[in-house]
Each structure stands twice: as C-alpha cells, then as structure tokens.
Amino acid sequence: MTRDYSQFFPKSSPPKANAPSLSPLTALGWQSFFAQQTDVDELTQTPPVRVAEVHRNALHVRGDGVDDVIPPVDDATVGDWLMLDRDHPKSSRVLDRKSLIKRRAPGTDRREQLIAANVDTAFVVTSCNQDFKVARLERYVALAFEAQITPVIILTKTDLAPDHQHYVDAARAISDHITIVALDATGDAPRSQLAAWCKPGATVAFLGSSGVGKSTLTNALLGAETLATQSIREDDAKGRHTTTRRQLFAIPNGCLVLDTPGMRELQLTDAASGIRDVFSDMDDLSGQCRFKDCKHETEPGCAVLEAVESGHIDPSRLARWRKLMAEDAFNSASLSERRAKDKAFGKMVREITKQKSKRR
Secondary structure (H helix, E strand, O other): OOOOHHHHOOOOOOOOOOOOOOOOOHHHOOOHHHHOOOOHHHHHHOOEEEEEEEOOOOEEEEEOOEEEEEOOOOOOOOOOEEEOOOOOHHHOEEOOOOOEEEEEOOOOOOOEEEEEEOOOEEEEEEEOOOOOOHHHHHHHHHHHHHOOOEEEEEEEOHHHOOOOHHHHHHHHOOOOOOEEEEOOOOOOHHHHHOOOOOOOOOEEEEEOOOOOOHHHHHHHHHOOOOOOOOOOOOOOOOOOOOOOOOEEEEOOOOOEEEEOOOOOOOEOOOOHHHHHHHOHHHHHHHOOOOOOOOOOOOOOOOHHHHHHHOOOOOHHHHHHHHHHHHHHHHHHHHHHHHHHHHHHHHHHHHHHHHHHHHHO
16 A cells, blocks of 8 residues: 655644644643543543653653653653553553554563654664664664664764765665655754754654764754763764763753664664555555565566666665565564464463462
C-alpha cells in the first residue's frame, strides 16, 4: 500500500493572535489519541503522567501537578504515557503508543531495546565531516519510517565545512520523502530553521552518533546551556559521549525535546516496511522482475540488476539495501524466537507457582 508522505513535510501557518496557553497535560504532549484510551473515572483514580526520564532503577514522571520518581514499569520507556497507580506504581498502565523507536540491543543477548515512544519528529543529526555516512542515515530514516515518525536529516557543523553542498546532495538522494536542513548548531539557526516541527505540544527527538551536535541543538532550542557538550576528536571526527541517558525537556514555546545518547550500533528489527520506504525505488523495480522470489543476484530478467547495469541504480545502494533487508530478517526472527522462549518460560514459572500454592 502506498503511504501518504504529506505528513512528513512541515506545514507553515501564521501564529494566531492571543493564542490560549496550553493546559499542563497538553504541554507534555497529551493528545486525543491518548485521551480516547481512558475515561473520566480512570482519569480521576489514576492520573496520566509522561515518562520524562528513565533511570537504572526508576522512572521520572510528570503530569498535571505531578513530578515524581517511581519504580520501573514493565516495558515503559521515555515518552510513554502511564495511568499512575499511586498505591501500586509498578502496576501503572502504559497507554498504547502513537510511535515507538526501537532497535536490537547491542551484544548477543537477542533482546529488543526501546529508545523512545510517542515522538512526532525524528531529527537525524550528522555533521559535515567524517561522521557523515549514507548507510547510517538510511538506518535512522528507516527506523523513523517504520514508526510512522516524520524524519528530518540535520547536517551540522556547516561553519567548519564551507563547501557542504555535496553532503546535502548525498543526504537528499536517500529518499524523496525527507527534508534536509543544513545549519550551524551553535547559532540562532536551530530555533528558526526547526520551528516548523517544534510546535507547542509536539515531541521531537534528536538521534545520531556522539559529537554531531545533538546536545548543542537541544541547548539552542532551550535557550540555555542546560546540557554539557564536547567537541569531536580532530584526528577522526568521532565524538565523545556527553549525554548518558534519554531525557525529555520542555522548551519555552511548549515543544518537548528528547536528547539521546549517541548510538554506536543501530541494528534494525521489525523494520521491513521502513526499509522498503527508504529504498522505494528498489522496491518498485523488484516488482518488475521476472520471478516473484528474485534475489537480485544472478537471476535472468531481474529489473534491479538491469537498472544497475544501465547506471540508474548505484551498485553500492543495492548492496546496502540487501544488507539491511537481510539484517532485519535475521534480527526479527531471532527476537521472535527469544519472545517465544520467554513466553514459554513465563508460563512454566506461573504453572509451578500455581502448583506450589495448591500444595499449601
């Protein structure tokens, strides 16, 4: 099914005179999508709160008149909305999400790591230097597309790269359905150039590797040096970790900003649709192949290989597409197997507990 990408582009509208101030919940990103999942009685007994920060053994939540630290809630991540059970906070209900950014956790444990929930716009940040890698940007954009989040690629450090147009062109070639913004993160540009997405009540997230300017951009939107920043290493343009946890910040105009630690490893899982969206040209061509199960390797009548031979498709793009699709399929299968084993183990534990209770 063809997706409607119109939502991924900013809509400019003149500010309304004497616009009413946001309610406390709306200022935290509360929308009708979440309100429809509850009722007056539940709202009275368990007020809605948003996870603003995830600590190792606690969640920092905020709501209307609520600013508390509670024990971890299963499967809750930063950006989630909870119906806060004050008597039993660990049992607080997690509302269905509008969007979820996730990846396969680093290492060999075959677990899924939740990055953030209920994000409206993902600012994929990279810098105009050695950090710029098309393959990495494609991963982040696929992640956003899969979650139905608006992806915007931000190219920083333009002040250090006067001839940065080739970076813009390379980023723009990734997909026709994304916006590219090139700016100097240390100036006033972030507030003006990102205003179309940073609207009152909206939630935006900065994603990217360390040292590309995510915290600098967050500070620019906040209008204060709230977050620590560090310069990149000059020898290889790699950044140092400054942000150590994911945290929501409210900027003066009423937008919520999520700053995230740099991710050295971004393994996709359950992201086949997002990958197809990034490589929509390849996906369209594959439908023209002679064989429905064409692997686009040596098969006769392969429309993808013909496009490569004619110069319409870059061979490196084909290689990256194959790699991402294979990686996603492997990770999705591995995590599915892990979930099945965890479910079976949980069932066994419950059965044993039930039998022990009967003996007593």
